[in-house]
Amino acid sequence: xxxxxxxxxxxxxxxxxxxxxxxxxxxxxxxxxxxxxxxxxxxxxxxxxxxxxxxxxxxxxxxxxxxxxxxxxxxxxxxxxxxxxxxxxxxxxxxxxxxxxxxxxxxxxxxxxxxxxxxxxxxxxxxxxxxxx
Numbered sequence: 001x002x003x004x005x006x007x008x009x010x011x012x013x014x015x016x017x018x019x020x021x022x023x024x025x026x027x028x029x030x031x032x033x034x035x036x037x038x039x040x041x042x043x044x045x046x047x048x049x050x051x052x053x054x055x056x057x058x059x060x061x062x063x064x065x066x067x068x069x070x071x072x073x074x075x076x077x078x079x080x081x082x083x084x085x086x087x088x089x090x091x092x093x094x095x096x097x098x099x100x101x102x103x104x105x106x107x108x109x110x111x112x113x114x115x116x117x118x119x120x121x122x123x124x125x126x127x128x129x130x131x132x133x
Contacts, residue, residue: 010046012037019054029057034071063098 016023029035030044034057037044046054053074060070073094076087 006048008048008051009038010051012044012046015046015051015054019058021058026054029054032067032071034067034074063095064101065094065098069094 010018012023012026016026026035026044026046030037035046035050035053037046037050039045056074057067057070060073061067065073073087073091076082076090077084079086082090
């Protein structure tokens with residue numbers, strides 16, 4: 001991380017725009033204790049730590065993880081007993097579960113798509129056999 005990135009801060013609007021989320025979403029994550037921006041008057045100022053946490057939150061959501069799961073994994077980083085090693089092991093275990101679930105869904109979708117194609121083909125064939133009108 002360069003000094004400029006390390007020292008960079010974001011306003012609520014800048015962070016929301018960068019990640020394509022609403023300012024309400026950021027306030028929600030703050031209320032949930034996942035983000036902790038500094039307050040300067042009535043303005044929120046987000047640090048590189050908040051920025052990184054938001055990356056992890058949104059990635060976790062995209063992967064289908066619940067907020068409690070995301071919180072647990074994120075907070076493990078700062079836990080003296082687990083630290084980054086524990087965090088990475090927990091994340092890897094969850095990612096393995098998610099990957100297996102996605103593979104199973106892909107197999108189901110492939111099977112269903114094959115069946116849809118077969119039925120559509122039968123419908124087309126039958127339509128060709130019927131007299132026009």
